[in-house]
Amino acid sequence: MNITVTKAPASRRAQANLDNPAFGEIFSDHMFLMNYRDGGWGAATLIPYGPLPMLPSMSALHYGQIVFEGLKAFRQKNGAVALFRPQKFYERFARSCRRLAIPAVSREQFIGAVKAVVREDAAWVPQKQGHSLYLRPFVFASESFLGVRASRAYTFMVIASPVGNYYKEGVKPVRLTTSLAYIRAAKGGLGDVKTPANYAASLLAAEEAREQGFAQVIWLDAIERRYLEEVGAMNIFCVIGGELITPPLEGTILPGVTRDSVLALAKAWGIAAVERRIAIDELYDARQKGTLREVFGSGTAAVISPVGEIRHGDTTLTVNGGAIGPLAQRLYDAITGIQYGEAADTFGWMEKVE
Ligand code: COI
Numbered sequence: 001m002n003i004t005v006t007k008a009p010a011s012r013r014a015q016a017n018l019d020n021p022a023f024g025e026i027f028s029d030h031m032f033l034m035n036y037r038d039g040g041w042g043a044a045t046l047i048p049y050g051p052l053p054m055l056p057s058m059s060a061l062h063y064g065q066i067v068f069e070g071l072k073a074f075r076q077k078n079g080a081v082a083l084f085r086p087q088k089f090y091e092r093f094a095r096s097c098r099r100l101a102i103p104a105v106s107r108e109q110f111i112g113a114v115k116a117v118v119r120e121d122a123a124w125v126p127q128k129q130g131h132s133l134y135l136r137p138f139v140f141a142s143e144s145f146l147g148v149r150a151s152r153a154y155t156f157m158v159i160a161s162p163v164g165n166y167y168k169e170g171v172k173p174v175r176l177t178t179s180l181a182y183i184r185a186a187k188g189g190l191g192d193v194k195t196p197a198n199y200a201a202s203l204l205a206a207e208e209a210r211e212q213g214f215a216q217v218i219w220l221d222a223i224e225r226r227y228l229e230e231v232g233a234m235n236i237f238c239v240i241g242g243e244l245i246t247p248p249l250e251g252t253i254l255p256g257v258t259r260d261s262v263l264a265l266a267k268a269w270g271i272a273a274v275e276r277r278i279a280i281d282e283l284y285d286a287r288q289k290g291t292l293r294e295v296f297g298s299g300t301a302a303v304i305s306p307v308g309e310i311r312h313g314d315t316t317l318t319v320n321g322g323a324i325g326p327l328a329q330r331l332y333d334a335i336t337g338i339q340y341g342e343a344a345d346t347f348g349w350m351e352k353v354e
Pocket residue numbers: 070233234298299300301302
């Protein structure tokens with residue numbers, strides 16, 4: 001892909017406080033931008049990070065025809081920079097675009113755009129352990145039109161944000177509550193694609209949970225309000241007896257790249273890893289029987305996020321005495337080990353940016 005580059009007059013990096021940046025607060029010097037008009041993608045450009053010109057009638061602002069992704073670039077032990085599973089993120093992006101009736105960019109355009117930003121802003125890829133450069137590719141309907149139909153114009157962009165540890169205190173078990181009032185997704189809806197509507201639908205529930213002293217919401221299925229679906233914006237895993245269990249991808253759950261990586265590692269380690277429905281009552285039963293070992297979330301931002309306590313109705317369940325479990329810790333260490341080039345990349349997950 002041929003990219004026209006307009007360099008930022010000066011880098012903002014020296015002024016940025018990169019000690020332990022909060023997630024998504026600081027942005028690098030450049031961004032990728034490419035417009036879709038008249039049935040095709042136009043010129044690929046890399047330009048200084050900054051405001052976008054847009055009209056108030058821009059369709060994405062009204063009807064939410066938007067898809068995004070989130071992946072990370074890591075500083076390797078030897079100084080090189082590598083992306084974690086960019087091909088897998090592209091595949092999900094293309095699937096999400098189909099569901100939102102957005103013309104997808106090609107694999108070459110997606111990967112090329114991500115790498116162009118990382119290459120240009122390589123100085124923004126942190127050196128520190130636990131830190132990385134978070135890449136946010138996204139596409140939105142950019143036609144100025146208020147009629148309800150798929151837009152005829154789109155803008156595809158990639159921005160980059162240096163991030164520290166997702167949890168400033170380090171990997172620490174969180175307290176969660178199920179939501180009985182709200183649902184996140186139903187089959188046939190948008191729950192299995194990465195589009196802002198899912199996140200918008202979750203915010204009020206998350207706010208109410210926080211007001212009650214919980215870090216996030218455990219989402220239950222929309223029909224029976226019984227089966228575990230996701231935890232906050234992450235996939236959920238439970239260890240019951242000797243089994244690692246996660247809900248199956250049946251149309252309401254986002255197919256997480258970290259989720260897929262957890263399943264691959266567990267299988268390689270000879271741990272029984274199964275995808276099946278888990279009822280919230282099964283957790284209580286398992287706790288009663290003494291077989292509930294661990295509950296944790298998985299996602300790109302936090303990698304592994306242990307769950308210490310779950311409230312459901314008027315009952316509360318403590319998991320593993322409120323401490324991180326051994327499998328969650330082992331998975332966190334293994335995934336981050338591969339990401340920083342400290343462990344052998346036996347699955348071929350890392351892709352160097354040269
Ligand atoms: C994750 O990476 O776990 C996410 O769900 C991304 C979130 C920051 C939108």
